Amino acid sequence: MEKLINYAKDNKENFLSDLVEILKIASVSNNPDFQKDMNECAKWIEKKFNEIGLNNIKIYETEGHPIVYGDWLKAGADKPTILIYGHYDVQPTDPIELWETPPFEPTIRNNKIYARGANDDKGQIMIHIKSIETYMKTVGKLPINIKFILEGEEEIGSKHLGKFIKEHYDLLKCDYIVISDTSMYDENMPSICYGLRGITYMQIDITGPVNDLHSGSYGGGVDNPVNVLATIISKLKNEKGKILIDGFYDDVIPISEKEHKEFNRLPFNEGKFKQELKISELYGEESYTMVERMTSRPTLDCNGIWGGYQGDGTKTIIPSKAGVKISMRLVPEQDPDNIAKLFTDYVKKISPNTVKVEVSALHGGKPYSASLDSPAIKAAIVSLKKAYGVEPVYTKEGGSIPIVNTFKEILGADTLLLGFALPNENAHGPNESFDLNNYYKGINTVLYFINELSK
Amino acid sequence: MEKLINYAKDNKENFLSDLVEILKIASVSNNPDFQKDMNECAKWIEKKFNEIGLNNIKIYETEGHPIVYGDWLKAGADKPTILIYGHYDVQPTDPIELWETPPFEPTIRNNKIYARGANDDKGQIMIHIKSIETYMKTVGKLPINIKFILEGEEEIGSKHLGKFIKEHYDLLKCDYIVISDTSMYDENMPSICYGLRGITYMQIDITGPVNDLHSGSYGGGVDNPVNVLATIISKLKNEKGKILIDGFYDDVIPISEKEHKEFNRLPFNEGKFKQELKISELYGEESYTMVERMTSRPTLDCNGIWGGYQGDGTKTIIPSKAGVKISMRLVPEQDPDNIAKLFTDYVKKISPNTVKVEVSALHGGKPYSASLDSPAIKAAIVSLKKAYGVEPVYTKEGGSIPIVNTFKEILGADTLLLGFALPNENAHGPNESFDLNNYYKGINTVLYFINELSK
Numbered sequence: 001m002e003k004l005i006n007y008a009k010d011n012k013e014n015f016l017s018d019l020v021e022i023l024k025i026a027s028v029s030n031n032p033d034f035q036k037d038m039n040e041c042a043k044w045i046e047k048k049f050n051e052i053g054l055n056n057i058k059i060y061e062t063e064g065h066p067i068v069y070g071d072w073l074k075a076g077a078d079k080p081t082i083l084i085y086g087h088y089d090v091q092p093t094d095p096i097e098l099w100e101t102p103p104f105e106p107t108i109r110n111n112k113i114y115a116r117g118a119n120d121d122k123g124q125i126m127i128h129i130k131s132i133e134t135y136m137k138t139v140g141k142l143p144i145n146i147k148f149i150l151e152g153e154e155e156i157g158s159k160h161l162g163k164f165i166k167e168h169y170d171l172l173k174c175d176y177i178v179i180s181d182t183s184m185y186d187e188n189m190p191s192i193c194y195g196l197r198g199i200t201y202m203q204i205d206i207t208g209p210v211n212d213l214h215s216g217s218y219g220g221g222v223d224n225p226v227n228v229l230a231t232i233i234s235k236l237k238n239e240k241g242k243i244l245i246d247g248f249y250d251d252v253i254p255i256s257e258k259e260h261k262e263f264n265r266l267p268f269n270e271g272k273f274k275q276e277l278k279i280s281e282l283y284g285e286e287s288y289t290m291v292e293r294m295t296s297r298p299t300l301d302c303n304g305i306w307g308g309y310q311g312d313g314t315k316t317i318i319p320s321k322a323g324v325k326i327s328m329r330l331v332p333e334q335d336p337d338n339i340a341k342l343f344t345d346y347v348k349k350i351s352p353n354t355v356k357v358e359v360s361a362l363h364g365g366k367p368y369s370a371s372l373d374s375p376a377i378k379a380a381i382v383s384l385k386k387a388y389g390v391e392p393v394y395t396k397e398g399g400s401i402p403i404v405n406t407f408k409e410i411l412g413a414d415t416l417l418l419g420f421a422l423p424n425e426n427a428h429g430p431n432e433s434f435d436l437n438n439y440y441k442g443i444n445t446v447l448y449f450i451n452e453l454s455k
Numbered sequence: 456m457e458k459l460i461n462y463a464k465d466n467k468e469n470f471l472s473d474l475v476e477i478l479k480i481a482s483v484s485n486n487p488d489f490q491k492d493m494n495e496c497a498k499w500i501e502k503k504f505n506e507i508g509l510n511n512i513k514i515y516e517t518e519g520h521p522i523v524y525g526d527w528l529k530a531g532a533d534k535p536t537i538l539i540y541g542h543y544d545v546q547p548t549d550p551i552e553l554w555e556t557p558p559f560e561p562t563i564r565n566n567k568i569y570a571r572g573a574n575d576d577k578g579q580i581m582i583h584i585k586s587i588e589t590y591m592k593t594v595g596k597l598p599i600n601i602k603f604i605l606e607g608e609e610e611i612g613s614k615h616l617g618k619f620i621k622e623h624y625d626l627l628k629c630d631y632i633v634i635s636d637t638s639m640y641d642e643n644m645p646s647i648c649y650g651l652r653g654i655t656y657m658q659i660d661i662t663g664p665v666n667d668l669h670s671g672s673y674g675g676g677v678d679n680p681v682n683v684l685a686t687i688i689s690k691l692k693n694e695k696g697k698i699l700i701d702g703f704y705d706d707v708i709p710i711s712e713k714e715h716k717e718f719n720r721l722p723f724n725e726g727k728f729k730q731e732l733k734i735s736e737l738y739g740e741e742s743y744t745m746v747e748r749m750t751s752r753p754t755l756d757c758n759g760i761w762g763g764y765q766g767d768g769t770k771t772i773i774p775s776k777a778g779v780k781i782s783m784r785l786v787p788e789q790d791p792d793n794i795a796k797l798f799t800d801y802v803k804k805i806s807p808n809t810v811k812v813e814v815s816a817l818h819g820g821k822p823y824s825a826s827l828d829s830p831a832i833k834a835a836i837v838s839l840k841k842a843y844g845v846e847p848v849y850t851k852e853g854g855s856i857p858i859v860n861t862f863k864e865i866l867g868a869d870t871l872l873l874g875f876a877l878p879n880e881n882a883h884g885p886n887e888s889f890d891l892n893n894y895y896k897g898i899n900t901v902l903y904f905i906n907e908l909s910k
Contacts, residue, residue, distance in 0.1 A: 197671060201771070208734060209732040209733065209734055210731075210733035211553065211732075211886070212550070212885070213732070213883075213884060214853075214882050214883045214884070215754070215782055215784070216652060216852070216854025217749065217852070217853045217854055218732075218749060219749065219754035219756050220696060220739050220740070220749050220752050220753075220754040220784070221738060221748040221749040222732060222734060223734070223736075223738035224756045224757055226688075226756075226758075226759070226760045227688060227756065229685070229760075230684070230686075230688035230689050230757065230760070231688070231689040231694065233681075233682060233685035233689075234688075234689035234690075235689075237682065241675060277666075277673075277677060278664065279665075279678075279809065279810070280808060280809070280811075281678075281807075282676065282677075282809070283677055283807075283809045284675050285675070290676050293676040294673060294674065294675050294676040298675075299670070299675040301674050301679050301681075301682065302679055302681035302682050302685070302774070303681075303763050303764050303769070303771060303772050304766075304774065305681045305685075305761065305762045305765075306760065306765040307757070307759065308760060308780070309549075309758050309780060310760075311485070311547070311759075312485070313485050313611055314612065314656045314780065314782070314818060315547065315883070316654070316758060316782050316854075316883065317758050317884070318756055318758075319757070319758070319759065322760065324681070325764060325769065325770075327674075329674050329675070352736075353736045354735070354736045354738045355734070356735075362769050363769060397672075398671045398673070398674060398675070399669060399672050399771075
């Protein structure tokens, strides 16, 4: 280990210059104008995989952007195999005028590197590439088997990855998946993220009279789709955040005493939170902490609503139509399809006969929870402690990373979410950055992790 | 009279071609893009006033859209003076995709003319212009004194008309006002409308977090402006149409036994009503008939709602903002300003502190009720019977014509509401139309009316 850690210490300049190189490539996946850059980025990674001594390197074409694969499988069948997943595509850069330095000209200020993709996810990809390089250049081999897969469509919904995994089961099968694409809880708080919320996304469409009607001539005698929709929404959740859909909580695993204690260790600065969001009061279920509300409890939120006249001034109509998009965040063991059914049944039950109410399920993803007893998580805990010098904290993420479920379903393997970004580093926003302390400490963490896992 | 009726019979083509011309002008008053069309329409009317021989013709500029005036006052001081009021502005045309033919390309199908403004109010304006033309082109004079005023801001609350009337008291003073901007009760049921509902039009704007937030990362801990808005709306009115705002019904005059009997004489075809509107069930306050619900009881309707993502597919956000436009129809003796205050107080009372709630009053108009014994109403009854060959019915209109109260207050004169539209002609909606039978019979009615009033 000493040799490894010394190599990492002596090679900070090399580690940084490769990070700068990949960040210069404008691999924006949602815009065909950047197709050339997407291909250039895949080729750059292929070259890097070659340099660090991976085998079976190949750029797999898909119907969308290519997937880059490489592996090193010479540790022997008695050693575990991990699959490292990441993505080389980045979000678009608009609003471009809010960037202090150009998004594809990486710039260092206060030991942070500023560029689109700095933390999401190129910086975190490079942590793994540079860890493998360190092993290969010092001891000439790895103590475990490693497969490395990088896709180019994460920011546009990983459209072709599921099919690829299904068609390459043997190539990808493994004991654990490792993804570095999440955040630490805060500075100097290395984090183990062991859960993600799932999602059920619904739409309600209401049709009343065949046309918009004059609200003077018909008001009082013809029901109003917007009023009906508002009443339906008001019956989905009470004002304290409790969801009123029959059976909604039936499969929810309560937060354990142990989890509750862990969550209470996480600092939460109410003043800063309210100030940053410009809200005057917090919200949520009464007997839960803010961290629990936003990561470990199911939710119901309207994402958009529409109906009738939205312009300036006044228009006096009973609108013919109204609609709403509603997403529910799910926790173990809620099932997205079952929740979609419960939602639909409940909405139908509370709808009046004066209007037509249609309910559609738009998409769903299961919640995810990893066991804290898995060897990969145990190895990660030890490694983070060694690299950072402090005990890691246990966190859950309120959002969803659908690919985690895809891996579980197809490959049967659990995912370790080992994130080195910070919450205020503006992933997806202007002036995205990545703290270089976490870049170097991340590399050390992975060096320890690979070693721990081999034991 | 025979000469007059014959002229009207022989000039249907001329009557129609002028109607088509005015309907081609896109005089939408709520949108500055149509300023040119508004001016064009005022000029068109000025030209028409000249052609039919009115005097003192002038386009009066206001701070908003211009007012067109013309008169003929040579009948002598012993003859009554009527003021004909109408409006040349029209509602916006959205949702434009639901129009079968373009709103400003008048099209005749089944003896109905389809265009924005066909019945509200250009078709009904033209009835008066063509009646005066008939008198002037046949007998060369009118048997009563007539003043004619057409404004361009009726659809946006007649913002500058009140001031204009106050400043032009002498120009406008009269014995009766005649307005044709309402509907007949049904086909072949010429109607005397003796009451109008008032209106209070409000807007609620809700602001939550400073930006749209990721519904996964923040859901459950930050309140959602759309959910809050839905809950507020659901508390304004119960599902049977009873309004829950404190004090809302305090000034409502109950429907009298006599009125209740008159209303019961009016036919209401539930099957046809539901079929025409494509609704499966009626709606409203339990112990009132449909006619009463839509004309003589106060209401509360959402006219439009918005917030968050309205596009295809899914976007997982807690929206930063949401809003709704709400109109309430009022009956005697409810006061629009008082209702605006009650509404604001109630919304503030039921709003949570987790979001910012702003309530604005957009416009208001008092309810109106006329005496059935006035000479103008008596003349109208005789004229309608002659033109249509049947006894007219007594109705109230669910809509609001705030200017009726303004006239009463400033000029001290009562208004005769002589409406020739039909209830299913989609005023304010797509495919607005006007039955040409009523256009021609309307002209005959006014010919008789002018004559009756001169006796």
